[in-house]
Amino acid sequence: MNLKRVNAEMAQVRYGILTSLPIALLFVAVGAWWSSQRALKPIQAVTGVIKRIRAKGLDQRISGEEADREFAELIAVFNDMMDWLEKSFRQAIRFSADASHELKTPLTVLQAQLERAVHEAEPGSDEQRRYVAFGKELQRLKGITQKLLLLSRIDAGELNLNLRPLNLTRLLEGVIEDTEILAPQLEVECNLTPDLWVKADADLLKQVIQNLAANAVKFNIKGGSIRLTLNANDEQVRFIIANTGPGIPLEDRTKIFTRFYRGDKARNRQISGAGLGLSLAREIVRAHQGELILEDSSEGSTVFSLTFPRAGS
Numbered sequence: 001m002n003l004k005r006v007n008a009e010m011a012q013v014r015y016g017i018l019t020s021l022p023i024a025l026l027f028v029a030v031g032a033w034w035s036s037q038r039a040l041k042p043i044q045a046v047t048g049v050i051k052r053i054r055a056k057g058l059d060q061r062i063s064g065e066e067a068d069r070e071f072a073e074l075i076a077v078f079n080d081m082m083d084w085l086e087k088s089f090r091q092a093i094r095f096s097a098d099a100s101h102e103l104k105t106p107l108t109v110l111q112a113q114l115e116r117a118v119h120e121a122e123p124g125s126d127e128q129r130r131y132v133a134f135g136k137e138l139q140r141l142k143g144i145t146q147k148l149l150l151l152s153r154i155d156a157g158e159l160n161l162n163l164r165p166l167n168l169t170r171l172l173e174g175v176i177e178d179t180e181i182l183a184p185q186l187e188v189e190c191n192l193t194p195d196l197w198v199k200a201d202a203d204l205l206k207q208v209i210q211n212l213a214a215n216a217v218k219f220n221i222k223g224g225s226i227r228l229t230l231n232a233n234d235e236q237v238r239f240i241i242a243n244t245g246p247g248i249p250l251e252d253r254t255k256i257f258t259r260f261y262r263g264d265k266a267r268n269r270q271i272s273g274a275g276l277g278l279s280l281a282r283e284i285v286r287a288h289q290g291e292l293i294l295e296d297s298s299e300g301s302t303v304f305s306l307t308f309p310r311a312g313s
Contacts, residue, residue: 042071046078058086089155103145111138147276151259154283161201161287165311168205168237169196172230175209179226183217187225196232199311200288208281208292209239212304215277216243219302237310240295242303253294257282 042062049060061082062075114135121128153159169192180188198205216226224244231238248256255261260275278292285292285306295303 042075046075049078058082058089104142104149107138107142107145111135111142114138144276147280151276151280151283154280154287159287161204163199163201163288165197166200166202166205167195168198168200168239168308169194169230171202171206172209172228172239175206175213176228178210179213179217183220183226185223186217186220187223189225189227190229192228192230193232196230196237197311198237198288198308200308204284205288208284208306211277211281212241212306216241216302219243219245221245232310235310237308239306239308240303241306242301244301247300247302248294256294 045062049062061079114131118128118131118135121131150159172190172192176188176190179186213226220226220243226244227240227242229238229240229242257279258275259279282292285308288308290306290308292304292306295305
């Protein structure tokens with residue numbers, strides 16, 4: 001038989017298959033990609049919302065109008081959970097703010113009464129010393145109340161910053177003078193670049209610096225030192241405060257900014273504090289678009305670093 005015609009037809013079939021197969025595979029790949037993207041779209045939406053959720057982002061919700069029935073049920077459960085979390089978080093913030101605010105008036109009255117009792121008591125008497133001790137504890141309680149009220153405002157996104165150009169060098173010089181007076185037994189070293197400016201709320205930023213300086217004094221050793229450094233580049237101002245002392249254990253370094261957390265319980269019985277200072281300081285710094293971190297500290301020292309966007313003079 002003459003197979004020439006059959007071979008020609010088979011060659012055409014082979015050519016057609018080889019030509020159409022890549023196109024068919026391309027269509028299959030595009031169809032599979034489109035189907036997978038459509039199927040994974042609700043999961044990607046859930047993932048995106050979860051990434052955006054923070055304490056101030058509990059109002060995030062997912063629209064399930066275009067999702068399949070199974071995903072629509074999952075999205076509905078997720079949205080219900082977020083409703084409950086947001087409601088609980090708002091109630092906690094409201095309670096903290098209301099409690100702190102309501103405590104201010106009776107604490108102020110108690111302080112006035114104690115001061116009056118101190119003046120009326122016989123000088124040097126046991127009664128007067130007792131009243132003075134009560135006054136110190138009351139002042140500590142007022143400080144905790146003020147910190148709680150400030151933290152509740154930050155959590156609620158209601159912290160109003162009075163941002164103005166601030167000479168950070170001059171502010172630090174004042175804090176250094178106060179530290180030298182309060183802790184004359186410590187050696188205070190400073191290396192401050194003159195005339196560095198930031199845009200900040202002066203009162204809140206001063207509270208942050210004073211808190212860091214107070215911790216450097218409290219957690220120091222006898223005859224120790226405190227080192228303060230201030231420098232800057234074209235974009236940022238960096239402040240570093242380091243102090244000698246027992247240092248912070250490795251297991252505590254990731255928790256020191258947690259509210260009410262205090263490490264080394266035996267030592268804390270001798271040092272006053274409520275574990276709110278560092279957490280409040282970091283929140284204030286972040287509200288100023290800055291960052292407060294614990295640097296890698298060697299044994300026998302503690303180093304904190306604070307960075308701020310630089311402002312013109």
